[in-house]
Amino acid sequence: MPKVFEKKELIKKSENFSEWYTDVILKAKLADYAPVRGCMVFRPYGFAIWESIQKHLNSMIEKAGVKNAYFPLFIPYSFLKKEKKHIKGFSPELAVVTHGGGKELKEPLVVRPTSETIMYAMFAKWIKSWRDLPLLINQWCNVVRWEKRTYLFLRTMEFLWQEGHTCHATKAKAKKEALRALKMYQEFDEKFLAIPVISGKKSESEKFPGALNTYTLEGLMPDGKVLQCGTSHELGQNFSKPFEIKFQDKRKKSKYVWQTCWGMSTRIVGALIMTHGDDAGLILPPKIAPIQVVIIPIFGKGATQNKKILNLSSKIKEDLENSGIKVTLDERKQYTPGWKFNEWELKGVPLRIEIGQEEVNKNYLTVVRRDNGQKSKVKSQRSKMQIKIQKLLDEIQVNLYKKAEKFLKENTHKVEDYGEFKKIMKEKRGFIWAFWCQNPKCEAKIKEETKATTRLLPLRARKQSGKCIFCGKKAEYLWLFGQAY
């Protein structure tokens, strides 16, 4: 048997969160730094997580009647300039193609940072009548926003995402669609990723460049910082007017459409890693894990006995696959069981099944949960085993959500004193509910002094009488504050 490789130990999450984050990504082979500054490579295991996210989210998008399409990577610079806030927002982040086919271009092309302008030029061509509405389009693609520093998954020059873009006959219908998308993301975050989020509306300064209203979902990471977990925008007629997206209504009157857009990106993989992982590595929620169960045969010295162990392992694998569970059988001979335990723990596989001589002789499986290390014996008889394993996976999914929800609750504070606000943001961070007078100057000052920004105002916020946490003037609503990633 070849000698077992040495494995350098993982940095502990409990000791150094941000170093653990990068370390676990590299060691679990989720991703790697690319030779181009600001870019990353999605390695197969990391990409499989994204594919799993795509699969589930795409089916939710499809169910809402939204159709996938694909628009060009390159956008003429002049298109981006048509909506003033939009170009202002994206201008510092653009990658620009100036040469093509060996010649300098007359008009430079921008590599899409987002696709509003190129899509809407086409929508204007396609939409003629009320019969063409609503137009519901989604695109899975790569986008580029210039970055110098790479923070794997969370901040990269190129990232992958989906962007939904819809056109409607009325403002009310557009708003409904924007809120539908928000709800869809919330369901996805909570049910699939097991990440609890708070939903609401962005302040003026935090809105998407060109939007009328931006809705957002915000999740709290273990270091007390906040990560956006999906966002949707009411664009109003801000784009339909410059792009001339008009339709003839039932009374033959020409009108501009009302638009929305909404997106989720590979940043969410970062949230997934941060939220659930521990000192031993990743912990993936079963519903999103590319491998839900790993079977590790514990070979002994007898060849006949080893054959029985492998046979039972293969049978269990088949039985689980037949009940729709994603299983890997790690029968590699060059690694010891202990090495394999570490490896699959590092990779966050929710359940491990151990099968050795004892298990074969007594017809049971030893099953170990990744989330809490609990070991149990499961009878190896097919149908009961299938049900029990599925039940364990469901329990892990729920447990991960509950753990994250507990953390979120424990780290959310209602604060009325700015001194306390500053202290919390300096020491442990987290979410803070505080009154804000909605003056952008107070918001900017708070950011400057505490790094915390307004994250959202809940959709059905209760009007109260309070005092702005910063200036002390009259304030009617509690806003959610936090330090954004």
Place this chain on the structure above:
Amino acid sequence: MPKVFEKKELIKKSENFSEWYTDVILKAKLADYAPVRGCMVFRPYGFAIWESIQKHLNSMIEKAGVKNAYFPLFIPYSFLKKEKKHIKGFSPELAVVTHGGGKELKEPLVVRPTSETIMYAMFAKWIKSWRDLPLLINQWCNVVRWEKRTYLFLRTMEFLWQEGHTCHATKAKAKKEALRALKMYQEFDEKFLAIPVISGKKSESEKFPGALNTYTLEGLMPDGKVLQCGTSHELGQNFSKPFEIKFQDKRKKSKYVWQTCWGMSTRIVGALIMTHGDDAGLILPPKIAPIQVVIIPIFGKGATQNKKILNLSSKIKEDLENSGIKVTLDERKQYTPGWKFNEWELKGVPLRIEIGQEEVNKNYLTVVRRDNGQKSKVKSQRSKMQIKIQKLLDEIQVNLYKKAEKFLKENTHKVEDYGEFKKIMKEKRGFIWAFWCQNPKCEAKIKEETKATTRLLPLRARKQSGKCIFCGKKAEYLWLFGQAY
């Protein structure tokens, strides 16, 4: 009821093939011209065909043990220069980013025309030992090769594809993988797309820039021109040497890996459209069609009767969906049945089910095949109906392949006289088998005079004694010639 839209008639395939091609794409809403020269937009129906191709091909790739990953869009210009033939081949087609984040870049970045160089820089980092081999990676992505003229699907500046890249310990293993990929594509072309292809090896001048050997599949289009339908390459050590992709073998000796790459792109959608369509529009093979069956209720004047018609239509839809068939029920009231027939014929849906009063009363469905217009009655009783519809879909799949195969055979000629060769290539084109001495000068002259190039030499070509079609000198093998798209 709103008035029925006028629909401009489709250009006839039998009268003007190339105009029909563009016309059917635009009218069936598969794609549209983008505002950027050379680019196109994949509209939902066209993109659904590509998604269907992706789904089936991806599962074949997965079964071969190849893992999906994602590498950066941008490649440093210096990387491309590492393999001399590679940069020479791609240099005229590059799109170059010179500015990012508002500043001029020190080293320009190339938008990937293909990903060898960026992937292989990473492979060099990941591969250390024989245990890391084979490395089998695939990527679904967009690539850019500069084009001024758009020919929808067939020739666009940006296109979508998959590119497989593998590393092996020996030359023999790499060759085996390249041939496996070729066989996979052939199976996919023939079984899913119903496009018959001829397989073989490229001549020196037609090889991929940087390859040792290029293998190809060539399909014959209705206008007698030839379209590549999948390609795979043995790269030898041409890239592993400049990129230093080395591994330690079992005897601890350091060796360069042997590599392959292989790809299929959205051009294949063009082949699909051209091969099967007719004067009425597209004809999609059932195995790849996003919609396999369309149900059209034929409403009369009685409300009760119409309700029964709609009920039966919905029931049939559900029954078919339950047996895994992709169905659409077109219950729109603003269009007449005749208008709908035309619309779904244009869109190439393989089977149409008509349900009117007669059908409801007598418990049967009227079923019309898109490929040959045959009408039949199918009992509406569930299980029998499901089986019969699936059988019809299978028959259509086979029939489309046979029709295309017949065309290919009828338009393939063995030619020994250069005069005849020229005549055929001028008049009706098609495939020509002819002896060629393998002197690149003859190949170049033939291309100049007839627009035909060598397409391939079959893998197990029989050695014969013949005379070169061009120079008359000794030639041992029959090569396949044709005018490439």
